[in-house]
Amino acid sequence: AQSVTQLDSQVPVFEEAPVELRCNYSSSVSVYLFWYVQYPNQGLQLLLKYLSGSTLVESINGFEAEFNKSQTSFHLRKPSVHISDTAEYFCAVSRSEKLVFGKGTKLTVNP
Amino acid sequence: DTGVSQNPRHKITKRGQNVTFRCDPISEHNRLYWYRQTLGQGPEFLTYFQNEAQLEKSRLLSDRFSAERPKGSFSTLEIQRTEQGDSAMYLCASRPGRQGPYEQYFGPGTRLTVT
Numbered sequence: 001a002q003s004v005t006q007l008d009s010q011v012p013v014f015e016e017a018p019v020e021l022r023c024n025y026s027s028s029v030s031v032y033l034f035w036y037v038q039y040p041n042q043g044l045q046l047l048l049k050y051l052s053g054s055t056l057v058e059s060i061n062g063f064e065a066e067f068n069k070s071q072t073s074f075h076l077r078k079p080s081v082h083i084s085d086t087a088e089y090f091c092a093v094s095r096s097e098k099l100v101f102g103k104g105t106k107l108t109v110n111p
Numbered sequence: 112d113t114g115v116s117q118n119p120r121h122k123i124t125k126r127g128q129n130v131t132f133r134c135d136p137i138s139e140h141n142r143l144y145w146y147r148q149t150l151g152q153g154p155e156f157l158t159y160f161q162n163e164a165q166l167e168k169s170r171l172l173s174d175r176f177s178a179e180r181p182k183g184s185f186s187t188l189e190i191q192r193t194e195q196g197d198s199a200m201y202l203c204a205s206r207p208g209r210q211g212p213y214e215q216y217f218g219p220g221t222r223l224t225v226t
Binding site for chain 2: 006041042043044045049092098099103104
């Protein structure tokens with residue numbers, strides 16, 4: 001069985017500061033990794049995914065995540081955040097049809 | 112592509128009542144998923160369909176829960192004899208039927224409050 005741990009439930013940062021949202025997973029087999037973002041009163045949107053190949057994956061809005069197999073981590077980073085990045089971020093793993101999510105990290109970007 | 116839609120968006124019901132939610136997936140997506148998200152938690156898998164066949168159910172899906180996808184298009188999730196512990200956001204997702212770890216597209220969810 002797979003599990004996901006998001007180490008920080010809330011992360012407050014100032015606008016234009018860098019941010020890292022941490023995600024560690026547990027699995028006895030290789031998995032696929034995802035980051036989803038949920039804005040208030042909306043469904044989840046895929047931010048980026050790691051399936052295979054390059055361990056560094058990027059999204060179109062400046063986020064990136066690096067798959068580290070030895071540390072079983074898939075941390076999400078952005079070098080400079082905007083107010084509009086305020087949302088809840090979920091890390092998820094999958095090996096079959098279902099996604100297994102972490103508890104989420106609420107990112108709050110303050111002016 | 113109009114996205115995954117869910118109705119109603121909000122439902123308030125009294126304990127013991129039955130409720131039914133509807134999910135319309137993206138057209139031609141033959142895989143459909145239901146998740147439940149409680150306050151402070153990430154979504155938890157409930158069940159999924161490939162076309163009209165329900166292929167996997169979580170142990171979270173008690174006997175009071177039933178899901179259907181009769182014609183392989185929209186799906187319904189029914190909860191009988193609701194309990195306060197059923198209060199949650201119910202999320203639906205869909206994806207194309209190609210093999211592989213393709214992303215799931217989520218709807219806005221139905222928020223259920225059981226009083």
